[in-house]
Amino acid sequence: MTPRNPGLRSIVALGEPMIEFNQxxxxxxxxxLRGFGGDxxxxxxxxxxxxxxxxxxxxxxxxxxxxxxxxxxDLWRAEGVDTGGxxxxxxxxxxxxxxxxxxHGHEFSYLRAGSAASRMNVDTLPADVLRAAxxxxxxxxxxxxxxxxxxxxxxxxxxAEASGARISYDPxxxxxxxxxxxxxxxxxxxxxxxxxxxxxxxxxxxxxxxDDADAIIDWCHALGAPVVALKRGRDGVVVSDGHRIETIxxxxxxxVDATGAGDCFDGAFAARSLAGDSPFDAARYANAAAAxxxxxxxAVAPLPRDAAVRALLAAG
Numbered sequence: 001m002t003p004r005n006p007g008l009r010s011i012v013a014l015g016e017p018m019i020e021f022n023q024x025x026x027x028x029x030x031x032x033l034r035g036f037g038g039d040x041x042x043x044x045x046x047x048x049x050x051x052x053x054x055x056x057x058x059x060x061x062x063x064x065x066x067x068x069x070x071x072x073x074d075l076w077r078a079e080g081v082d083t084g085g086x087x088x089x090x091x092x093x094x095x096x097x098x099x100x101x102x103x104h105g106h107e108f109s110y111l112r113a114g115s116a117a118s119r120m121n122v123d124t125l126p127a128d129v130l131r132a133a134x135x136x137x138x139x140x141x142x143x144x145x146x147x148x149x150x151x152x153x154x155x156x157x158x159x160a161e162a163s164g165a166r167i168s169y170d171p172x173x174x175x176x177x178x179x180x181x182x183x184x185x186x187x188x189x190x191x192x193x194x195x196x197x198x199x200x201x202x203x204x205x206x207x208x209x210x211d212d213a214d215a216i217i218d219w220c221h222a223l224g225a226p227v228v229a230l231k232r233g234r235d236g237v238v239v240s241d242g243h244r245i246e247t248i249x250x251x252x253x254x255x256v257d258a259t260g261a262g263d264c265f266d267g268a269f270a271a272r273s274l275a276g277d278s279p280f281d282a283a284r285y286a287n288a289a290a291a292x293x294x295x296x297x298x299a300v301a302p303l304p305r306d307a308a309v310r311a312l313l314a315a316g
Contacts, residue, residue, distance in 0.1 A: 012133035015040025015142035016117035046267025060085035064094035089116035144177035169194035173203035192224035260299030
């Protein structure tokens with residue numbers, strides 16, 4: 001796929017960035033490593049590392065006009081993510097979350113109420129950035145953090161689609177953020193507007209009421225999703241375009257922290273879709289990238305480069 005706007009960004013993500021504090025050592029439970037997170041920010045960085053070339057990935061959000069907001073801006077610039085769609089809000093803070101690890105996996109604690117990102121709204125969307133997108137990626141978290149942010153997601157989809165963009169959507173269901181009935185209704189409405197629907201198996205079960213992967217995929221297509229990539233963690237991914245279904249197995253890696261692996265999948269899927277891959281080839285690549293993202297701590301640090309992904313694919 002040749003970018004429609006040469007020299008401008010081709011993948012744009014919209015959503016909520018956050019500062020991460022990760023409990024990285026079981027033997028030192030009171031020590032946390034500062035990092036970066038936020039599902040769509042992770043996705044944008046993953047895509048930027050994989051497409052190559054500054055300015056081909058952009059981000060739309062609001063951060064606090066504070067030290068954490070400046071850290072995020074420095075991060076995106078260092079990673080080659082265009083920040084023309086980022087606003088520094090002097091009236092609200094940058095969101096923060098903590099990750100703890102235990103016998104049942106990782107657990108998240110958030111300080112995000114009233115964050116700058118939650119103040120996104122339709123009137124302040126950077127329409128020029130959205131019109132420059134070949135692919136727009138949005139998520140259910142962006143819709144859950146506030147009513148105005150939810151409206152902004154739908155408005156951004158309309159702006160980008162009007163200019164010919166494809167829409168990538170990860171529901172990233174977070175029951176703590178909104179009632180399930182409202183989440184289901186909003187997510188179902190968004191599925192009807194997306195080109196690529198990228199749920200995890202667990203959240204798809206909750207949303208659809210189905211347990212079987214085939215039944216879940218049928219439910220997604222019935223709602224209007226042309227392509228579904230059902231992410232199953234270490235078990236890989238099931239991909240369907242409505243005519244063909246393919247199960248792509250997982251990769252055996254030394255997993256230490258799964259934080260951000262699904263976001264990495266989304267960024268890698270968009271990167272390869274931008275390059276012209278079929279949904280099946282894009283998902284195969286993204287599946288390997290997501291596996292590599294679990295081999296280090298934090299959401300951003302272990303996001304892989306193209307050479308590492310291709311090496312894992314070549315290793316079988």
